[in-house]
Amino acid sequence: MENVTPAAPTPDPATVLDRTGLDALIRELAARGYTVVGPTERNGAVVLAELAGADELPWGVGTDTDAGRYRTTARADGAAFAHSAGPQPWKRFLHPPRVREWSAERTDQELVFRAETSPAPSYAFLGVRPCDLRAIAVQDRVLAYGARPDSAYTARRRGAFIVAAECTEPGAACFCVSAGGGPAAGPGYDLVLTEVAEPGDHRFWARAGSERGAEVLAVLPGRHADSRTVNAARTAVDAARDRMGRSLPDVDLHALMAGSRGSAHWDDIAQRCLTCGNCTLVCPTCYCTTSEEVTDLTGDHAERWRRWDSCFDLDFSYLHGGPVRSTGADRYRQWLTHKLGTWHDQFGSSGCVGCGRCVVWCPVGIDLTKEIPVFAAERAESAAATGTAPEPRTAAPEHDGGLA
């Protein structure tokens, strides 16, 4: 099928934007017909919402996160993009929680079905963090380049303009580096910004990653990139790499998950897990859906809706008479084993980009970076007892932002 990622980069028209330039970027994207969506502070959280100008960005808002904990904080430097991942992943715009697929009307004479034909919105996403850029590439592999491409997703994805914001302030729950990524943006963006929030000179180093990104950058009010800005930006991103709040153990997670199926630790996790499904809803790569048909009270009008589903829902694995995964231990094992293990078999990469959302938004603070080492220790112990060596770590697959 047609590629949904931006075309190859053009020569780099690097530019330094100030706050006025950032505002001009938002207005330029809106003038080109995009609905601009980016971070803003609302009800004590940094959420994604439609932006009319740069004033709506969360200037001076930081975040204090931990397992089961999220608070916004005030930042003295006034940075706009120094908050870690909020509760909403970008999938809510590309793969929305509810989509009407068709409707039907019954009259005395006939039954008429209508496919949903609303045009896909064209979004410009502003401030996509590198982990979320990789998550979009992961969903591309599932929904755009899988065996059965999802037309609703591909229409939205094809129209999306992505402005990434490199990470200079990782949160306490972030672990993108040990998940194979990093605070620097990989491929897949149209524009990328790196914020330099110095007193008296708050600015953004902007680069293009596609032809259309270069076109937009060329009309923005900015100054040519100077070495002081470039060095400060690179130093901030390099420093972020060493300040990840968490990490996954350096083991072959695919093999570890395959070898841990019979572990008693799943039952220990199930003692704490509420099977609420929050982790799947906030995860930027989880993609499962179910279908629902609804009618009005007369029965003359019917609709089919597709909505997000969760493998933590008992009905999710219901097959002729009962759920296949009836216990909480079964369902947590399914989620983690798929995310870190069998995702590789299906889609050629891990399903986890290390954004930390599932850790932060778990109401009981279950933290996969704390659970995985338990399985790894069990496996090492078992290998020592039987005189076999645990599997060597395999190289983490590349999340290239491009698509097979």
Ligand code: SF4
């Ligand atoms: S791990 Fe946490 S967020 Fe996920 S289902 Fe269990 S209680 Fe809910």
Ligand code: SF4
């Ligand atoms: S599993 Fe957790 S840390 Fe990994 S991508 Fe999903 S929400 Fe982020």
